[in-house]
Amino acid sequence: MAKLNPDAAAYADRLRVRACGICIQNEKLLLVRHGSTVDNSAFWAPPGGGVDYGETLHSCLKRELVEETGLKVEIGKFLFTNEFLRPPLHALELFFEVHVTGGSLFTGADPEMGTGKQLLEEVAWLALPEIQAIPQQDKHRALHYLLSLDDLLGLDHYFVG
Template sequence: MDLHFSEYDTRLAGYAVIVNDSNEILLSWFNGGGEPSRALWTLPGGGIDYDESIEDGTVREIREETGFDAELLRPLTTHSFTEKRRGGRPFKGVQVVYLAEIVGGTLGTLEVDGTTDRAEWISVAALSRIRHARIIDVGLDAWRAERAQQR
Protein backbone atom coordinates (compact mmCIF):
# COMPACT_ATOMS: atom_id res chain seq x y z
CA MET A 1 0.00 0.00 0.00
CA ASP A 2 1.62 3.21 -1.17
CA LEU A 3 0.16 6.10 0.81
CA HIS A 4 1.09 9.76 0.96
CA PHE A 5 1.91 10.93 4.53
CA SER A 6 -1.35 12.88 4.64
CA GLU A 7 -3.35 9.66 4.15
CA TYR A 8 -2.41 7.92 7.41
CA ASP A 9 -2.06 8.71 11.12
CA THR A 10 1.36 8.72 12.77
CA ARG A 11 2.40 8.36 16.40
CA LEU A 12 5.90 9.39 17.46
CA ALA A 13 7.14 7.69 20.62
CA GLY A 14 10.38 7.68 22.60
CA TYR A 15 11.61 4.82 24.79
CA ALA A 16 14.65 4.08 26.93
CA VAL A 17 16.87 1.09 27.53
CA ILE A 18 18.14 1.38 31.10
CA VAL A 19 20.18 -1.58 32.34
CA ASN A 20 21.76 -1.63 35.80
CA ASP A 21 25.01 -3.28 36.99
CA SER A 22 23.06 -6.44 37.93
CA ASN A 23 22.02 -6.90 34.27
CA GLU A 24 18.42 -5.94 35.05
CA ILE A 25 16.41 -3.77 32.70
CA LEU A 26 13.92 -1.15 33.87
CA LEU A 27 10.47 -1.97 32.48
CA SER A 28 6.97 -0.61 32.90
CA TRP A 29 3.75 -2.63 32.99
CA PHE A 30 1.31 -1.56 30.27
CA ASN A 31 -2.13 -2.47 31.62
CA GLY A 32 -3.69 -2.88 28.19
CA GLY A 33 -5.48 0.47 28.16
CA GLY A 34 -8.85 -1.06 29.00
CA GLU A 35 -8.13 -4.33 27.20
CA PRO A 36 -6.51 -6.68 29.78
CA SER A 37 -5.59 -9.18 27.05
CA ARG A 38 -3.15 -6.55 25.67
CA ALA A 39 -1.31 -6.07 29.00
CA LEU A 40 2.46 -6.68 28.90
CA TRP A 41 5.88 -5.39 29.95
CA THR A 42 7.40 -2.64 27.83
CA LEU A 43 10.26 -0.16 27.85
CA PRO A 44 9.57 3.04 29.78
CA GLY A 45 8.47 5.69 27.35
CA GLY A 46 5.58 6.53 25.12
CA GLY A 47 3.91 9.11 22.96
CA ILE A 48 5.52 12.48 22.42
CA ASP A 49 3.25 15.48 22.83
CA TYR A 50 2.87 17.92 19.95
CA ASP A 51 4.71 20.78 21.64
CA GLU A 52 7.70 18.88 23.08
CA SER A 53 10.95 17.55 21.66
CA ILE A 54 11.38 13.81 21.43
CA GLU A 55 14.11 14.01 24.08
CA ASP A 56 11.99 16.01 26.55
CA GLY A 57 8.98 13.77 25.93
CA THR A 58 11.00 10.60 26.49
CA VAL A 59 12.42 11.91 29.77
CA ARG A 60 8.91 12.95 30.86
CA GLU A 61 7.50 9.52 30.02
CA ILE A 62 10.30 7.73 31.92
CA ARG A 63 9.56 9.84 35.00
CA GLU A 64 5.78 9.32 34.78
CA GLU A 65 6.07 5.56 34.32
CA THR A 66 8.95 4.71 36.67
CA GLY A 67 9.38 7.57 39.16
CA PHE A 68 12.99 8.00 38.04
CA ASP A 69 14.68 11.02 36.54
CA ALA A 70 16.76 9.89 33.58
CA GLU A 71 19.43 11.28 31.32
CA LEU A 72 19.34 10.23 27.69
CA LEU A 73 22.87 9.27 26.65
CA ARG A 74 22.34 8.68 22.94
CA PRO A 75 19.90 7.21 20.44
CA LEU A 76 20.28 3.43 20.08
CA THR A 77 17.89 2.69 17.24
CA THR A 78 14.62 3.51 15.58
CA HIS A 79 11.75 1.19 14.80
CA SER A 80 8.62 1.72 12.76
CA PHE A 81 5.58 -0.37 11.98
CA THR A 82 2.32 -0.03 10.14
CA GLU A 83 -1.10 -1.46 10.82
CA LYS A 84 -4.63 -1.12 9.62
CA ARG A 85 -6.88 -0.13 12.50
CA ARG A 86 -10.46 -1.34 12.59
CA GLY A 87 -12.72 1.20 10.95
CA GLY A 88 -9.99 3.84 10.94
CA ARG A 89 -7.24 5.28 8.85
CA PRO A 90 -4.01 3.39 8.29
CA PHE A 91 -1.53 3.93 11.13
CA LYS A 92 2.27 4.21 11.32
CA GLY A 93 4.14 4.06 14.62
CA VAL A 94 7.62 5.57 14.77
CA GLN A 95 9.67 4.68 17.86
CA VAL A 96 13.02 6.15 18.85
CA VAL A 97 14.93 4.12 21.45
CA TYR A 98 17.57 5.81 23.60
CA LEU A 99 20.24 4.50 25.91
CA ALA A 100 19.62 6.21 29.24
CA GLU A 101 20.73 6.20 32.84
CA ILE A 102 19.01 7.01 36.13
CA VAL A 103 20.07 10.33 37.68
CA GLY A 104 17.51 10.64 40.47
CA GLY A 105 14.07 9.83 41.73
CA THR A 106 12.59 6.74 43.36
CA LEU A 107 11.02 3.67 41.76
CA GLY A 108 7.26 4.14 41.63
CA THR A 109 4.79 5.00 38.90
CA LEU A 110 3.63 8.62 39.00
CA GLU A 111 1.00 8.17 36.30
CA VAL A 112 -2.57 8.52 37.58
CA ASP A 113 -5.40 6.80 35.69
CA GLY A 114 -2.99 6.02 32.85
CA THR A 115 -1.89 2.89 31.06
CA THR A 116 1.10 2.15 33.32
CA ASP A 117 0.41 0.35 36.60
CA ARG A 118 3.96 -0.20 37.87
CA ALA A 119 7.64 -0.37 36.98
CA GLU A 120 10.22 -2.97 37.96
CA TRP A 121 13.81 -3.99 37.40
CA ILE A 122 13.67 -7.36 35.63
CA SER A 123 16.58 -9.64 34.79
CA VAL A 124 17.46 -9.47 31.11
CA ALA A 125 17.77 -13.28 31.20
CA ALA A 126 14.13 -13.60 32.38
CA LEU A 127 12.65 -11.74 29.41
CA SER A 128 12.13 -14.89 27.37
CA ARG A 129 9.76 -16.15 30.07
CA ILE A 130 7.53 -13.08 30.40
CA ARG A 131 4.99 -11.41 28.14
CA HIS A 132 6.67 -8.35 26.68
CA ALA A 133 6.44 -5.84 23.86
CA ARG A 134 8.57 -6.18 20.75
CA ILE A 135 10.15 -2.77 21.44
CA ILE A 136 12.08 -4.39 24.32
CA ASP A 137 13.69 -6.85 21.91
CA VAL A 138 14.40 -4.06 19.41
CA GLY A 139 16.05 -1.94 22.11
CA LEU A 140 18.04 -4.79 23.67
CA ASP A 141 19.28 -5.98 20.27
CA ALA A 142 20.66 -2.48 19.62
CA TRP A 143 22.10 -2.29 23.15
CA ARG A 144 23.85 -5.67 22.73
CA ALA A 145 25.21 -4.70 19.29
CA GLU A 146 26.65 -1.48 20.70
CA ARG A 147 28.28 -3.35 23.61
CA ALA A 148 29.78 -5.91 21.20
CA GLN A 149 31.34 -3.12 19.12
CA GLN A 150 32.92 -1.61 22.24
CA ARG A 151 34.75 -4.83 23.06
Protein backbone atom coordinates (compact mmCIF):
# COMPACT_ATOMS: atom_id res chain seq x y z
CA MET A 1 0.00 0.00 0.00
CA ALA A 2 1.17 3.52 -0.78
CA LYS A 3 2.40 5.88 1.92
CA LEU A 4 -0.36 8.44 2.63
CA ASN A 5 0.21 11.92 4.00
CA PRO A 6 -1.83 12.09 7.27
CA ASP A 7 -3.36 15.39 6.11
CA ALA A 8 -4.93 13.52 3.16
CA ALA A 9 -6.55 10.91 5.41
CA ALA A 10 -9.96 12.61 5.06
CA TYR A 11 -10.03 11.35 1.46
CA ALA A 12 -8.95 7.77 2.19
CA ASP A 13 -10.78 4.44 2.22
CA ARG A 14 -13.82 5.59 0.25
CA LEU A 15 -14.78 6.28 -3.35
CA ARG A 16 -14.92 9.98 -4.17
CA VAL A 17 -16.63 11.47 -7.21
CA ARG A 18 -14.76 14.55 -8.37
CA ALA A 19 -15.61 17.27 -10.90
CA CYS A 20 -12.49 18.73 -12.54
CA GLY A 21 -11.89 21.59 -14.97
CA ILE A 22 -9.64 21.93 -17.98
CA CYS A 23 -9.04 25.66 -18.47
CA ILE A 24 -6.71 26.80 -21.25
CA GLN A 25 -5.93 30.48 -21.78
CA ASN A 26 -3.16 32.05 -23.85
CA GLU A 27 -1.68 28.59 -24.54
CA LYS A 28 -1.37 27.84 -20.81
CA LEU A 29 -3.24 25.34 -18.63
CA LEU A 30 -4.58 26.25 -15.20
CA LEU A 31 -3.11 23.82 -12.66
CA VAL A 32 -3.10 23.42 -8.89
CA ARG A 33 -0.14 22.00 -6.98
CA HIS A 34 -1.09 19.91 -3.97
CA GLY A 35 1.35 19.03 -1.23
CA SER A 36 2.36 15.45 -0.65
CA THR A 37 -0.55 13.03 -0.86
CA VAL A 38 0.60 9.54 -1.86
CA ASP A 39 4.30 8.73 -2.33
CA ASN A 40 5.09 12.06 -3.97
CA SER A 41 6.50 15.41 -2.92
CA ALA A 42 4.00 17.52 -4.84
CA PHE A 43 1.22 16.82 -7.28
CA TRP A 44 0.10 19.08 -10.15
CA ALA A 45 -3.46 18.59 -11.41
CA PRO A 46 -6.29 20.52 -13.00
CA PRO A 47 -8.48 22.16 -10.35
CA GLY A 48 -11.50 20.30 -9.04
CA GLY A 49 -12.87 18.46 -6.08
CA GLY A 50 -15.39 16.20 -4.47
CA VAL A 51 -19.08 16.38 -5.27
CA ASP A 52 -21.25 16.83 -2.18
CA TYR A 53 -24.45 14.81 -1.80
CA GLY A 54 -27.25 16.61 -3.68
CA GLU A 55 -24.85 18.88 -5.57
CA THR A 56 -24.73 18.86 -9.37
CA LEU A 57 -21.42 18.31 -11.14
CA HIS A 58 -21.54 21.83 -12.60
CA SER A 59 -22.28 23.43 -9.22
CA CYS A 60 -19.45 21.46 -7.65
CA LEU A 61 -16.98 22.47 -10.32
CA LYS A 62 -17.90 26.16 -10.09
CA ARG A 63 -17.56 26.03 -6.28
CA GLU A 64 -14.23 24.19 -6.42
CA LEU A 65 -12.73 26.63 -8.94
CA VAL A 66 -13.62 29.57 -6.70
CA GLU A 67 -12.30 27.81 -3.57
CA GLU A 68 -9.03 26.65 -5.16
CA THR A 69 -8.22 29.43 -7.63
CA GLY A 70 -10.45 32.45 -6.96
CA LEU A 71 -11.76 32.24 -10.53
CA LYS A 72 -15.39 32.16 -11.60
CA VAL A 73 -16.04 29.92 -14.58
CA GLU A 74 -18.58 28.86 -17.15
CA ILE A 75 -18.77 25.11 -17.72
CA GLY A 76 -18.33 23.86 -21.27
CA LYS A 77 -18.49 20.38 -22.71
CA PHE A 78 -17.75 17.12 -20.92
CA LEU A 79 -14.26 15.93 -21.92
CA PHE A 80 -13.25 12.65 -20.29
CA THR A 81 -13.29 10.46 -17.18
CA ASN A 82 -10.33 9.26 -15.15
CA GLU A 83 -10.30 6.64 -12.42
CA PHE A 84 -7.62 7.24 -9.80
CA LEU A 85 -6.91 4.15 -7.69
CA ARG A 86 -3.89 4.05 -5.41
CA PRO A 87 -5.07 2.58 -2.12
CA PRO A 88 -6.10 4.04 0.18
CA LEU A 89 -7.25 6.72 -2.33
CA HIS A 90 -9.93 6.03 -4.94
CA ALA A 91 -11.62 8.70 -7.06
CA LEU A 92 -13.75 8.82 -10.18
CA GLU A 93 -12.94 12.13 -11.90
CA LEU A 94 -15.18 13.78 -14.48
CA PHE A 95 -13.39 16.45 -16.53
CA PHE A 96 -15.14 19.39 -18.17
CA GLU A 97 -13.89 22.26 -20.30
CA VAL A 98 -14.16 25.53 -18.35
CA HIS A 99 -13.84 29.19 -19.34
CA VAL A 100 -12.96 32.02 -16.94
CA THR A 101 -15.74 34.62 -16.54
CA GLY A 102 -14.40 36.59 -13.56
CA GLY A 103 -12.58 36.58 -10.27
CA SER A 104 -8.88 37.01 -9.47
CA LEU A 105 -6.33 34.22 -9.48
CA PHE A 106 -4.97 33.22 -6.06
CA THR A 107 -4.02 30.05 -4.22
CA GLY A 108 -7.14 29.05 -2.34
CA ALA A 109 -7.88 26.53 0.38
CA ASP A 110 -9.91 23.39 0.98
CA PRO A 111 -12.63 24.32 3.51
CA GLU A 112 -12.69 20.75 4.85
CA MET A 113 -9.01 20.97 5.81
CA GLY A 114 -7.97 22.89 8.90
CA THR A 115 -5.44 25.67 9.12
CA GLY A 116 -1.94 24.25 8.83
CA LYS A 117 -3.27 21.10 7.10
CA GLN A 118 -3.93 22.56 3.67
CA LEU A 119 -2.81 20.48 0.70
CA LEU A 120 -3.09 23.32 -1.84
CA GLU A 121 0.32 24.95 -2.30
CA GLU A 122 0.17 26.86 -5.58
CA VAL A 123 -2.07 27.79 -8.48
CA ALA A 124 -0.44 28.62 -11.81
CA TRP A 125 -0.93 28.92 -15.55
CA LEU A 126 1.66 26.56 -17.07
CA ALA A 127 2.74 26.28 -20.71
CA LEU A 128 3.20 22.86 -22.30
CA PRO A 129 7.02 22.77 -21.87
CA GLU A 130 6.62 23.55 -18.15
CA ILE A 131 4.07 20.73 -17.77
CA GLN A 132 6.29 18.31 -19.67
CA ALA A 133 9.21 19.17 -17.35
CA ILE A 134 7.30 18.06 -14.23
CA PRO A 135 8.27 14.50 -13.22
CA GLN A 136 5.57 11.95 -14.15
CA GLN A 137 4.96 10.93 -10.53
CA ASP A 138 4.29 14.57 -9.61
CA LYS A 139 1.50 15.27 -12.09
CA HIS A 140 -1.95 13.96 -12.89
CA ARG A 141 -1.82 11.14 -15.41
CA ALA A 142 -3.97 13.13 -17.86
CA LEU A 143 -0.90 15.35 -18.20
CA HIS A 144 1.66 12.58 -18.77
CA TYR A 145 1.79 12.34 -22.55
CA LEU A 146 0.58 15.69 -23.86
CA LEU A 147 1.86 16.73 -27.26
CA SER A 148 -0.39 19.80 -27.23
CA LEU A 149 -2.74 21.35 -24.68
CA ASP A 150 -5.49 20.74 -27.22
CA ASP A 151 -5.04 17.01 -26.51
CA LEU A 152 -7.01 17.63 -23.30
CA LEU A 153 -9.94 19.05 -25.25
CA GLY A 154 -10.27 16.29 -27.82
CA LEU A 155 -9.46 12.95 -26.22
CA ASP A 156 -11.27 10.30 -28.24
CA HIS A 157 -11.45 7.75 -25.47
CA TYR A 158 -13.47 7.56 -22.29
CA PHE A 159 -10.94 6.49 -19.68
CA VAL A 160 -7.47 7.96 -19.53
CA GLY A 161 -5.00 5.09 -19.84
